[in-house]
Amino acid sequence: MALYVGYLAAFLGMVCWIPQARQVWVTKDTKSLSLTANLLFLATVSLWLVYGLMITDWPIILANIVAVIAMIAIVAAKLKFK
């Protein structure tokens, strides 16, 4: 049971920033996004990806590759459309 909760959390964590990435590129509006928070979270998911690679844990690697890509798109939009 705990395992299913963990898998569901990992899956949601993987996809949840896709709508935000889409929104900032469609609207070109990033005013209310905190650059600090988004850079810190990009660092967070990048470190999880490195951690996953170091211990060769595929669920961690896959979940964080998607999040890293979404967060790069969000931070890039924030820097471009400020």
Next chain:
Amino acid sequence: MALYVGYLAAFLGMVCWIPQARQVWVTKDTKSLSLTANLLFLATVSLWLVYGLMITDWPIILANIVAVIAMIAIVAAKLKFK
């Protein structure tokens, strides 16, 4: 070494949304935040918290309690100042 990367990732993940929560309550501007993304991420950290409680893993519990509080503040601001 991998463990330190994991701890650093957990710590950053715990604190990273605090600047965003602060910003939306100070500026009252939430226009560029995606409600879908923030609700999904609130669900994500809530599930991680439940998972941490189920397996009694204190690092997971502590990291996600802070994130849940920050995300509730962000989602509340998004609903209040839309």
